[in-house]
Amino acid sequence: MSTRPAIGQPISRLEGHMKVTGAAKYAGEYNVPGLLYGYVINSTITKGKIISFNTEAAKALPGVIEIFTHENRPSLAWFDLSYADMDAPPGSPFRPLYNAEVSSNGQPIGLVVAETFELARYAATLMEIQYEEESFRVDLKENLAEAHTPSIGMATMLKPPPPKPKGDFEEAFANSYAQVSAEYFHGTEHHNPMELFATTTIYEGDGKLTIYDKTQGTINSQLYVGNIFGLHFKDVRVISPYVGGAFGSGLRPQYQLFLSVMAALELKRPVRVTLDRSQMFTFGHRPQTVQYTRFGTDEYGKIIAMNHKAIGETSKNEDYTENVVNWANMLYASKNTLMQYELVDLDVFSPLDMRAPGGSTGSHAIESTMDELSYKLKIDPMQLRLINYSEKDDSLGRPYSSKELRQCYLQGAERFGWAERNPEPRSMRRGNKLIGYGMATGIWEANHLPARAEAIIDSEGKLQVSSAVTDIGTGMMTIMAQIAADELGLPVEDVAISYGDSKMPFAPIQGGSFTTSTIGSAIKAAGKALRKKLFKKAKDMDSSIFSSMDIEDVAFRDGKISVKDSPALSVSFKEIVAANKGKAIKTINFSVPKFFKLKKYSRAAHSAVFVEVEVDEQLGVINVTRAVTAVAAGRIINPKTARSQILGGMVWSVSKALREETITDYRLGKYMNQNLGEYHIPVHADIHDMDVIFVEEKDENVNELGTKGVGEIGLVGMPPAIANAVYHATGKRINQFPIHFDSLL
Template identity: 75%
Template sequence: MALLPSIGQPVSRLEGNAKVTGEARYAADYDVPGLLFGYVANAAITKGKILIVNSQAVKALPGVIEVFTHENRPSLAWFDLQYADMDAPPGSPFRPLQNDRIVYNGQPIALVVAETFEMARYGASMLEVTYSTESFTTDLNANLDKAHVPKLGLAAALKPSPPKPKGDFEKAFKEAPAQATGEFYHGTEHHNPIELFSTTTVYEGDGKLTVYDKTQGTINSQLYIGNVFGLHYKDVRVIAPYVGGAFGSGLRPQYQLFLSVMAALELKRSVRVTLDRSQMFTFGHRPPTIQQARFAADSKGKLVAMKHSAWAETSMFEDYTEVVVNWANMLYPAANTKMEYKLVGLDVFSPLDMRAPGGSTGLHAIESTMDELSYQLKMDPLELRLLNYAETDDSLGRPFSSKELRQCYKQGAEKFGWTNRSPEPRSMKRGNKLIGYGMATGIWEANQLPARVQAGMDKDGKLLVSSAVTDIGTGTLTVMTQIAADEFGIRVEDVIFSYGDSNEPFAPVQGGSFTVSTVGSAIKAACTALRKKLFKKVKAMDPAFKGIDYKDVDFKDGRIVVKDNPAKFVDLIAIIAANKGQTIHTTNFSIPNVFKLKKYSRAAHSAVFVEVEVDEDLGIINVTRAVTAVAAGRIINPKTARSQILGGMVWGISKTLREETISDHKLGKYMNQNLAEYHIPVHADIHDLEVIFVEENDQIVNELGSKGVGEIGLVGMPPAIANAIYHATGKRINQLPIRFDLLL
């Protein structure tokens, strides 16, 4: 009996047992003989110069080996090109300990290296630093007059400029009978994955390094180390089989990687550097963003004009961008549009991608403004969206590769019970709780990048597949194994997928919801090449297969079987045995067909429905239930995919009601650099969440027909919650997070 296909099955995570039993080892878990420990000292001012670093008392402490500062940092290559780091935005990347300049609060200024972690930490606390200070500015709102159009550079491929204006927006808006205008503010958010950022650099001698790093791209870290320290790439091996949460924070090499490698090379010893929780707030963040949205419709509800403008924070040394204003005209057609996006350089570290960068920001403004328009038109919010449904991408004049958003609306509304909604705000109650229903649309682009995979068959009939790709907890190992298993019609247990190692074939950083499409397509390419190679061997060793073409056979159950004569087959093990037991393998690139793909807009879509309870007296908000219906092409593993959507929904609740890093602009620093005051949801905050996967067949997007689900679960949640709060209370709150005091 033939095996059922693995793709589409809810296979449990293959590494799950290792994670829950403690067997899995993360970057800070590797036991290395003679290991030294580094602890970072951070700047206490926001801008200025270091005048004196007094480290004599620290160096005198027992067990302290060295104190590295800008004064004794070893000479470095400092390779200053954007593509030295795959995710670097245009500008000049921050380089730790480069000189005496302080460019942001919390900047790393020294590394204390000691025999124990505790002594290194104590030594860092004893370091005496004298500064001269300069005036600084960290307030986005106070510096909008300094906004500039961003430089895009290599980032333009994945982060395109806003679409060109169409028609005459001002005239159409002014003459339209229904208008909705909103100003929106998003506060700063910082990454707080469970696993702290850590690097263990093992000094192998002769300039060779093995580096265990918390990263979303082993090859990206390898390139960075090679370029900065002037090392041959083959002498640097970066390993990251387990990553305890990332979602953007590990896309770029963080400064603990630099400091760990620097100390190891200089001391010729193995060195581990781990950042503490407060230091997680000293690099990368979702930037605060101010938005204005102005939408207008005719008397029947058809959109005639849309304008979306955004001003976002960046550093003084890089132009970090997000795709914030490109979504409105992609979702809803209108003849008159104008989209604007500008950056404001401030004395902060460069922002960094955080799950659904730009999309979760922009969709809040778009979908809340659509909701406001529906109330002005006295129209059901879902009906307004259906009336303005885009059959093609109006912003670029392209068809979609596939789009089942209508079914998302239909199935999501039915599951949620949207028809039970009473249209008037403050009209639904449960005891002393105001009940609100809100909905929103979600969209996230489906991209694919080049990748390389090796596939081989060994003497035991095991399919060996390898890629440098990481698994940041999204189920990558499991899903890639399923894809490979189906290519040969074998069990998941008969596939060995090697990953998270820069010695393996090239993979880009893991992010942007493109990993399955990218590496999965490369697996298909490598497996196809391996099948052809094995079949060629069969034809040479078995006369019975002469005259049979490759298209006439199937690979299933560990055999090559003739389609119209199943009694004629060859075991794969027999092929390897005839090859003297030597593994037969092939390595292949998968490169997207850009000429074909650029003719289409490719995106996953979602419809989100939310119920909130708002305490009428205290203003406390509770998301009691939510339904997300998703159309994301072929779902490789519904179990891991559902987990991704649920995680995005939880993060959407966090973003809307909890998360914000508070800045004191007089000090130029963040004030809540801990998990006690940086609020995130706990179990008691999360209630009934449901996920629906709508069937969607896409023959264009990639070889698998799949679209990523990492971001699409998040983007629609903030506006759906905000819209539900308006329905419950009659108050339109356009500031995130929405705190209870705003409703009192």
């Protein structure tokens, strides 16, 4: 290996300069001759039927090429098939322009295609549409009696149902020393990445397409297009090298992809469809969820009864589920548990995974309930968690592959100054501000999926690595280079990474905090195979110094294969390729998790979060002034990009707990703040002192790299820590997110 490992180094993002200078091209920025522009027409009713379209005024405008509706769209294979993408929940996915039925407000019902975007948008305003409206239901709280058990689907591996009940919860709870019963409500949230959803489809002739798509899975979009339009997958190429944020919104193909491809195939011209900001609120979202908790302890604070129930919303088409109630018994042991999860079908678009789906929702209820118990028992909140600390996943009776959560508590508390906290609510002040300290635990599963990677040593002795994986802004390209560099003993500068293209080796969707482990393991497998190939070629060279050696006798470093005991005896990669008649040496390898071994363990990243808030006593305004997140996530490939991921989750936590909310008018069935002026997110002035600690954690079981993802764990524990700090500051426990200042007045 190289004498200076790249793994563990805080290397800046390799593509960062291109992004900040504007050289990086996104899906809506690829221009080709003859490009047409599509603008989506969205339904203005929530449920009903389209009676008629009057397109005459729009079509009369010079430069308007075509207007597609359900009345003139092409007949497609998928309208007769039930198709599911990689992230599809059980049910029947939404089909744009399928028929006259309207099933949610803002549903896409047409596409205007014109010579310019502005013209297409203007023409859409001239459309006259008549509807027959029907009654609808969009209010979760008003329809809780209609809740049902979710269907089981393809995603069960990543979203397992609640664990089975244990013991006798009702009896144990009734006889517990301290009890807390609480109800929580989590409102709707919408993904609002900076980059709008866009697709540029280039018609290449003979049914061949090149598609630039905003997506978290190039191959997922490729399979989607091939299945729907009856095209051979090899004739569909999806490219997505740069993604301006996604947070889960790009896991499933969004409707602009369908509309862009449909129009390009029909018109045999390149077509771009871009959604505007208000249209970003017309597809998946984090669902409304009502939660109920009942926790009971003995006199020493040990939990003896634990019940967590959640009821979430889904659409009439699909049973979208989240892991909301699976976490409490993973963190805290109890002999008597009852975990329940149900859904209510509403007239909304199917919800969609949003950063830390289910985990960030469930942790609010779990960790706020734990906090309330600590006050009833007069036990420090951190101490209560240590009393209930479990070395294993009690919900499944399995040990963790590794767990350094105890160190997260201790190191985080020390850095934050938790010992300075006065336990009495409303006891700490700074001028006219009430000061509150709150803490909470975070957990997120560490998964690993199959993937492929290609590794090539070229004629210059440099390494080229490729995978179809996307980089949604997390620094994936950079850590791919770091892993590959160490596998071949090269400096990062001698590694070229190609990614974000469906013609490259298979990669699943990027999300769920499993991408580093998934693609990293594939690169490691490819690197290992390439080392063997290089060594074999080196042994076959004339008068080879390695002729009597095994691969264990050599080292790969500085672009050479050298004898371990005599580094001066070496052959460069460049020389090996030259001896191979100048032909590059390459390998494509498939990495598959060792499922039999992994079934023995539960695998998760853990965190402990400590927060300070200031609350204006007269105005109720809440300010998060300090926060520390201590994370145990196995081996950290790049502490700089990993820290950025945790900080991003912490910023979003401020948003989730105090700002972010999609407001519904239940009479209209419509979201009322479909813009960034009224959909409130934090600004720079809202973000203060935030610190991240990576606790050392070695894991020899989770995967060959020993990695756990960090994309989600930064968002799981901090929102409840903020809520708990607000209680400590004010003595008022607010069980609804976001916390509105008026509830503190």
